[in-house]
Amino acid sequence: MGMTLTEKILAVHAGVDHVKPGDLINACVDVALGNDITAPIAIDQFNQSGAKKVFDKDRVILVPDHFVPNKDIKSAMQAKILRDFARAHNLTYFYDAGEMGVEHALLPEKGLVLPGDLVIGADSHTCTYGGLGAFATGVGSTDLAAAMVTGEVWLKVPESIKFIFKGKLSKWVEAKDLILYTIGKIGVDGALYQAMEFTGEAIEQMGMAGRLTMANMAIEAGAKNGIFVPDAVTEAYVKNRAVRKYTFYESDPDAEYVKVFEFDCKNIEPQVAFPHLPENVRGISDVGEVVIDQVVIGSCTNGRIEDMRTAAQIIKGHKVAGGIRLIVIPATPYVYRTALNEGLFEIFLDAGAVISPPTCGPCLGGHMGILARGERAVATTNRNFVGRMGHPESEVYLASPSVAAASAVLGKIGGPDQLQ
Secondary structure (H helix, E strand, O other): OOOOHHHHHHHHHHOOOOOOOOOEEEEEOOEEEEEOOOHHHHHHHHHHHOOOOOOOOOOEEEEOOOOOOOOOHHHHHHHHHHHHHHHHOOOOOEOOHHHOOOHHHHHHHHOOOOOOOEEEEOOHHHHHHHHHOOEEEEOOHHHHHHHHHHOEEEEEOOEEEEEEEEOOOOOOOOHHHHHHHHHHHHOOOOOOOEEEEEEOHHHHOOOHHHHHHHHHHHHHHOOOEEEEOOOHHHHHHHOOOOOOOOOOOOOOOOOOOOEEEEEEHHHOOOEEEOOOOOOOEEEHHHOOOOEOOEEEEOHHHHOOHHHHHHHHHHHOOOOOOOOOEEEEOOOOHHHHHHHHHOOHHHHHHHHOOEEOOOOOHHHHOOOOOOEOOOOEEEEOOOOOOOOOOEOOOOEEEEOOHHHHHHHHHHOEOOOHHHOO
16 A cells, blocks of 8 residues: 555654554654744753753754744743753754744745655644645644654654645635635544645645645644645745755555545635634625724735735725724745835835734734734634634634735725725
8 A cells, every 4th residue: 555645754754664544653853843932841841851952953943933022021031042042052043033934934935844854843833834745743842842852753643634626716716715615614623633635736726825824724624734745836936945955755646545525616715714713614705794803914824925915916005994903914024025125015004004023923812913802803814713812702703815905995804806
């Protein structure tokens, strides 16, 4: 029996010829990642272990991105722990201040995570890197600490589910809509500890930004990882970025999948996930009248330059509706500078938006857009749990950049076709 893409990567990193679902393996990691929420715990465990140095200063990467620019003393101290550790161990890749971006947008952009890699991060959305054809998954802070010492991680090989997206996307339908549609179909536990492998004509035509977006939200279906077969699109993205060699793997023709789903993209319209779960999905035509207070465009899911361009295209020539707060958050300094140079900031500012420096900020209810009791937000983020963006009696609706931008102008949830 052949192996899936996920199984091949795990086998290589475990140093064995073959693995199957359920196998317990000890695997070498290519990258171990931490941020300002999770890494301080890992650093404490690292220090308690008695280790004198990290396994590889080029492979341990720290990015303080959740509460930055620091919102209070506690968050400043969290960031300082990372800063001091990075200095003490001479880490090659520590991103602070003007170099800092949202980690899951920053690392692919810098060529630090690559096809064929095994990447772990003490953040659930580490699965983003599956968009490149890597096995990437979130782990706990103690697992991160162990990997920082040994360069290894213990894993159970997941079963794989194949998702085939047939046909071409309709106008204004984006990668975010495909993953929301998928989660709506299978539920937030529909891929529990399984690999979600995305294929099909729509996927082959999708750019890297879209692939990273879909892989990012695999965890919202309970998946261990999301993954795409690397191809010419992948090669074009990584060839001038990669800091080291990389390998393309693909699933064998006789690889075994526990389930296969086929979706016809002509049946998929822009999607909106209603509170308080990403599976609570409705097509835009079934949304009804939902008046909102805030719109957030950004995050590790949809804060890339492609997302900024989409939002600006829709907002151009319009004003944000009265009483609506539109917050635009470019995910990295590169995205920020590119959006500035392309005149996108002028479009956002003319419309009445607030532009934030790169940060996770409001996505996790940290800062830069906290919701009060009774307020509603449309966000291009990845979670809409109770209290996710502020008060437990607030509401978050997940959507694509095009729906979010249109909603900011309309003052209620709606799509671009509703704009005059």
